[in-house]
Amino acid sequence: KQEVTQIPAALSVPEGENLVLNCSFTDSAIYNLQWFRQDPGKGLTSLLLIQSSQREQTSGRLNASLDKSSGRSTLYIAASQPGDSATYLCAASLSGNTPLVFGKGTRLSVIA
Amino acid sequence: GAVVSQHPSWVICKSGTSVKIECRSLDFQATTMFWYRQFPKQSLMLMATSNEGSKATYEQGVEKDKFLINHASLTLSTLTVTSAHPEDSSFYICSARVPGSTGELFFGEGSRLTVL
Numbered sequence: 067k068q069e070v071t072q073i074p075a076a077l078s079v080p081e082g083e084n085l086v087l088n089c090s091f092t093d094s095a096i097y098n099l100q101w102f103r104q105d106p107g108k109g110l111t112s113l114l115l116i117q118s119s120q121r122e123q124t125s126g127r128l129n130a131s132l133d134k135s136s137g138r139s140t141l142y143i144a145a146s147q148p149g150d151s152a153t154y155l156c157a158a159s160l161s162g163n164t165p166l167v168f169g170k171g172t173r174l175s176v177i178a
Numbered sequence: 179g180a181v182v183s184q185h186p187s188w189v190i191c192k193s194g195t196s197v198k199i200e201c202r203s204l205d206f207q208a209t210t211m212f213w214y215r216q217f218p219k220q221s222l223m224l225m226a227t228s229n230e231g232s233k234a235t236y237e238q239g240v241e242k243d244k245f246l247i248n249h250a251s252l253t254l255s256t257l258t259v260t261s262a263h264p265e266d267s268s269f270y271i272c273s274a275r276v277p278g279s280t281g282e283l284f285f286g287e288g289s290r291l292t293v294l
Contacts, residue, residue, distance in 0.1 A: 097281055098280070098281050098282070100282065100283065102285075107290070108287075108288070109271060109285060109286065109287040109288040110222075110271070110285045110288075112179070112282065112284070112285070115280060115281075115282045117280065117281070155221065155222070157222075157283075159281065159283070162275070162281040163210065165212040165214075165224050165227060165273070165283070166212075166273070166283050167224070168214075168221045168222045168223075169221060170220070170221040171221055
């Protein structure tokens with residue numbers, strides 16, 4: 067059974083700092099991996115999708131990497147801003163028909 | 179990206195009543211939809227897989243008689259919380275994939291249920 071772990075559980079950084087969020091998964095035979103953002107009391111905003119054949123994806127200040135062999139993914143946020151404060155969720159699926167398995171998230175606070 | 183819409187976005191009900199939440203794929207057809215539940219400060223936990231035209235598949239520990247799922251069309255799945263109790267208060271969110279696509283899961287806006 068796929069398990070997804072995210073560390074740290076919470077992170078507080080000053081504005082402008084670059085930061086890395088970590089995600090690990092137990093079954094390396096993933097189909098794809100998605101990173102989401104969730105603001106308090108809100109739904110999910112999809113940030114990046116990485117297919118199993120890809121090593122990384124970039125969108126603006128965000129860069130997500132995938133290393134299937136080690137069962138790890140990282141989300142890199144450059145030049146963090148207070149508006150980046152949210153919970154970031156990592157989730158993996160084993161096939162195109164199966165649901166995503168979520169980690170518990172990293173709660174990020176960017177201090178102005 | 180594809181759009182998945184949920185309704186209502188929030189609902190308050192009395193203990194013992196039933197509540198129906200709708201999940202619609204607006205611009206694509208979805209033979210499968212997934213229902214998740216999120217308790218405060220917790221992650222999303224899969225409740226069930228909704229299959230168009232057949233019975234839903236429930237995760238271990240989820241009562242199928244309490245959480246009724248109906249997927250009567252290719253664009254609509256409904257979750258009915260029957261005889262709701264305060265412990266059912268949670269954030270319910272559905273998701274679906276565009277067939278033959280990258281496999282990206284698209285999520286609805288979520289429905290916050292409060293049972294008094």
